[in-house]
Amino acid sequence: MTQRIRLAALVAAATTIPAVLSGCAASAGSTTDSHKLSVVGFSVLKTANEPVMADFQKTSAGKDVTFSTSYGASGDQSRAVIGGLPADEVHLSLEPDVSKIVDAGLIDSSWNQTPTKGILTDSEVVFLVRKGNPLGIKSWDDLTKPGVKIITPNPASSGSAKWNILAAWAHVSGQGGTDAQAQTFVDKVLHNVVALPGSGSDALSSFVAGNGDVLLAYENDSIAARAAGDDVDYIVPDDTLLIQNPVALTKNASSAAKDFLKFQLSTAGQTDYAKAGFRPVVSGITVDVPGANDPSNPFPAVKTQFTIDKTFGGWDTANTKFFDETHGIITKMIAGLHVGS
Amino acid sequence: MTTAVLGQDTRSVGRGRPGVHSTLTRGSSVGLGLAMIWFSLLVLIPLAAIVVTAGQHGWSGYVDTLKNPQTWAAIRLTVTQSLLVTLVNVVMGTLIAWVLVRDRFWGRGILDVLIDIPFAMPTIVAGLVLLGLYGPKSPLGINVANQRTSVTLALAFVTLPFIVRTVQPVLAELDTDVEEAAASLGAKRATILRRLVLPSLVPAIAAGAALSFARAISEYGSLVLLSGMLPYKTEVVSVRVYSFVEGGDQTAAAALATIMLAVALFVIVALDIIQRTVARRG
Numbered sequence: 001m002t003q004r005i006r007l008a009a010l011v012a013a014a015t016t017i018p019a020v021l022s023g024c025a026a027s028a029g030s031t032t033d034s035h036k037l038s039v040v041g042f043s044v045l046k047t048a049n050e051p052v053m054a055d056f057q058k059t060s061a062g063k064d065v066t067f068s069t070s071y072g073a074s075g076d077q078s079r080a081v082i083g084g085l086p087a088d089e090v091h092l093s094l095e096p097d098v099s100k101i102v103d104a105g106l107i108d109s110s111w112n113q114t115p116t117k118g119i120l121t122d123s124e125v126v127f128l129v130r131k132g133n134p135l136g137i138k139s140w141d142d143l144t145k146p147g148v149k150i151i152t153p154n155p156a157s158s159g160s161a162k163w164n165i166l167a168a169w170a171h172v173s174g175q176g177g178t179d180a181q182a183q184t185f186v187d188k189v190l191h192n193v194v195a196l197p198g199s200g201s202d203a204l205s206s207f208v209a210g211n212g213d214v215l216l217a218y219e220n221d222s223i224a225a226r227a228a229g230d231d232v233d234y235i236v237p238d239d240t241l242l243i244q245n246p247v248a249l250t251k252n253a254s255s256a257a258k259d260f261l262k263f264q265l266s267t268a269g270q271t272d273y274a275k276a277g278f279r280p281v282v283s284g285i286t287v288d289v290p291g292a293n294d295p296s297n298p299f300p301a302v303k304t305q306f307t308i309d310k311t312f313g314g315w316d317t318a319n320t321k322f323f324d325e326t327h328g329i330i331t332k333m334i335a336g337l338h339v340g341s
Numbered sequence: 342m343t344t345a346v347l348g349q350d351t352r353s354v355g356r357g358r359p360g361v362h363s364t365l366t367r368g369s370s371v372g373l374g375l376a377m378i379w380f381s382l383l384v385l386i387p388l389a390a391i392v393v394t395a396g397q398h399g400w401s402g403y404v405d406t407l408k409n410p411q412t413w414a415a416i417r418l419t420v421t422q423s424l425l426v427t428l429v430n431v432v433m434g435t436l437i438a439w440v441l442v443r444d445r446f447w448g449r450g451i452l453d454v455l456i457d458i459p460f461a462m463p464t465i466v467a468g469l470v471l472l473g474l475y476g477p478k479s480p481l482g483i484n485v486a487n488q489r490t491s492v493t494l495a496l497a498f499v500t501l502p503f504i505v506r507t508v509q510p511v512l513a514e515l516d517t518d519v520e521e522a523a524a525s526l527g528a529k530r531a532t533i534l535r536r537l538v539l540p541s542l543v544p545a546i547a548a549g550a551a552l553s554f555a556r557a558i559s560e561y562g563s564l565v566l567l568s569g570m571l572p573y574k575t576e577v578v579s580v581r582v583y584s585f586v587e588g589g590d591q592t593a594a595a596a597l598a599t600i601m602l603a604v605a606l607f608v609i610v611a612l613d614i615i616q617r618t619v620a621r622r623g
Contacts, residue, residue, distance in 0.1 A: 075587045079586075100589075154570060154584070156584040156587065156588060157580065157583050157584045157587045158587070159587065193571075194486075194487045194569055194571075195486070195487050195568075195569030195570065195571070196569060196570045196571055196572075197565055197566065197569070197570060198565055198570060198580060198583060202465075202565045202566060205465075205469065205566055206472065206565075206566040206567075209469060209472045209473055209476060209478070209566065210472070210473070210476050210477040210478035210486075211472065211476055211477060211486050211487070211566070211569075212477075323588075325585075325588045325590055334572060335410075335411045335572050335573075337571065337572060337573070338571050338572060338573040338574040
């Protein structure tokens with residue numbers, strides 16, 4: 001008798017588990033209700049998006065729209081959407097994170113054929129330093145001075161950190177230097193790196209808590225940190241890399257998502273993003289930005305502007321050349337830093 | 342791990358009645374069924390999935406993962422630091438438990454509550470606190486940020502409560518009459534501790550040590566801000582696994598996870614053997 005009951009319990013377990021598991025597999029893609037909108041974004045957008053959404057809801061197209069949002073590290077968000085997190089719009093830190101979702105079949109491959117080439121927000125790679133810039137850091141070359149303690153997130157675990165390292169590389173290669181010269185320079189910078197936190201936000205927390213002299217950071221993060229009252233300054237070097245954050249709608253995105261994206265790219269939407277520290281991707285935006293070095297002229301033009309397309313031939317090429325897990329130039333350089341220590 | 346747990350279960354169910362298959366009643370059968378479903382959903386199936394993913398490239402997947410010197414350095418660092426911290430916990434945890442149970446002093450109640458703080462705190466907050474206290478802005482003048490010591494410190498912080506909390510109740514239940522009797526018969530304090538008290542505490546210490554070690558080898562959050570996560574220097578296994586996941590190499594991530602599971606299992610079994618040996622001798 002008891003034997004049979006135990007068997008029954010096991011059979012029950014065996015049949016329940018697959019049923020439960022299949023029930024858990026949420027359908028990927030969009031929410032069906034046209035007035036509901038799921039936005040999946042990278043961490044810092046949490047505060048930046050709030051006014052954009054509020055202002056969108058004030059327009060006729062957005063007045064009945066409700067949002068559900070999810071924010072986190074760009075790579076994690078990309079994996080989450082592939083894993084079934086409902087999304088009408090994804091707004092991520094760098095193109096490869098969108099490409100992964102395209103490869104999974106959830107975003108159309110023509111996503112970047114828009115007037116802004118699929119980019120919603122821009123920023124620059126800058127140096128975040130202690131208040132008053134005690135070490136007098138002005139240019140990339142200053143980062144190689146002995147004793148300068150640099151923090152940058154690890155490009156192996158943080159996709160957004162790739163912008164920082166590529167900016168250092170571009171300082172040489174973008175101004176006529178050879179790859180060998182660029183490698184020597186980046187190696188010098190990396191030898192001054194004292195911490196490689198897992199993500200951009202961890203790196204910022206670590207720096208604000210007192211770790212290091214210079215943080216390789218995004219301009220928008222630096223502006224936000226200063227606006228929040230952190231005791232830091234930031235330096236925009238004369239030559240640096242343009243950070244371009246892509247946006248894409250999923251294949252089944254609601255019509256509200258299309259309206260929202262149109263609003264995000266409008267003067268009103270871009271003004272809201274500018275206030276949060278992002279460089280606008282459309283011209284004609286003038287706004288005071290609290291936290292910027294000069295709030296009335298928040299985004300001075302960079303003298304020598306490198307871009308991922310012009311300087312590196314696009315993300316596909318750059319990712320393989322620099323960040324391939326075994327053969328990437330940067331991967332190998334970082335792995336070699338403390339061998340034997 | 343699975344087989345060990347199941348093996349123990351059957352033994353305890355059939356204990357003292359060899360040959361009888363089961364003592365399950367109708368009610369306890371339902372209980373066992375529910376327990377197994379819950380345990381399977383939360384532990385067995387995910388674990389099996391990891392092992393299966395890791396095994397996709399056969400043994401070569403494991404070998405390739407282990408052959409990577411950066412990964413190997415991370416494993417070495419994680420295991421040695423976890424063992425070190427567990428050893429420290431065995432001594433300090435038992436001492437703290439002793440003080441809390443046997444001594445009466447002002448603030449004992451508060452200390453008793455505060456012990457759990459490392460459990461209750463989100464680990465990233467723990468990292469922030471440690472960085473404030475032992476980083477470049479340290480009010481104590483101690484700066485271990487981005488040094489190997491920071492890993493020891495962070496692991497010691499998050500694993501502190503385990504042995505305290507496993508030893509405390511056992512110590513509280515321990516009858517002091519026996520110790521007093523031994524003392525009245527002329528036994529020295531050290532002898533009483535060694536022959537009477539410690540043997541009864543060993544199972545609890547071993548259980549706490551196993552938890553402490555398992556927690557230490559998987560730690561991530563508290564190390565994020567303090568350790569600098571420098572390859573070959575302060576990079577632990579969990580950071581390595583995260584890098585593999587971020588790089589899209591699920592197989593390597595799963596292989597490394599499986600290797601750490603094996604390490605944890607090995608240490609837990611070793612602790613159990615030590616515990617049994619000591620308990621038998623005592």
